[in-house]
Amino acid sequence: MATPLPRISVSVKAAIVHQDRILLMSYDDHSGFHYNLPGGKAIVGEPLRDAVARKVKDETGLRVRATRLLFVVEYVPEQYNDEFGTVHKTQHNFLAELLGDTATPRKSDPPDPIQVGFEWVPLPELPDKYLLPRVNQQLLDALAATPADRDVLVDRW
Template identity: 65%
Template structure:
């Protein structure tokens, strides 16, 4: 039996003044938002990956607090909508460190990223957030999520 290749990534729900930082993108999926984050490197623990990816994508230093969600994407279950790689994503609550909450673009910039937006927590269900975690994310941020495992992307 061959073990599957599984991509492991992290995301940060950076909370400041009841708002969460979203990155906006325009690509083959159309205009949408993502939480900052990305793939963990081999040998890197998940909280360290949160610190590294948030710093890369936003220039912000954060403290990675508690785990909010675990999201899994199984390509065959979703007709390969978001590629053919099996993915797991760990979303952490994070808080900015220091005095700055103004994000900056990467250097060099990501060609499909178009901006940043601090979005009120209760508005997260109204935006096109990929993966589609708006409702469970709001529930998790309010401490009302019963099951943190999300099996749809």
């Protein structure tokens, strides 16, 4: 009997850097007070770059364009005693460029009941923030690296 294929939740996150600050969203829930990058789950049939633009607009009102894939985070529930749920997840973290004139985020409509607010955090302060998933150093490393001569996400078959 063949082993069943996993059901995997696919999400996207946007690292939006503006004037040497990164936009973080703050939350207070069962994990306590923490930060996250804007983003969320992709929907069926939606390319990941389009999901970045949609989720950032929904959550912050800001218009962005996903420029390059920084890194992917995988969550396998069995490896973490189901700390963050029982669903296998991949989170694709993109560098995103602000489009338009505004860098002032606004809450979603309807508002997310666990969201506290937004913060443009100076990059040197990022290591001190409680970010979930805990990718502070990977994020700083990816932002500091010289971009490859090509995008690491091949989004065509």
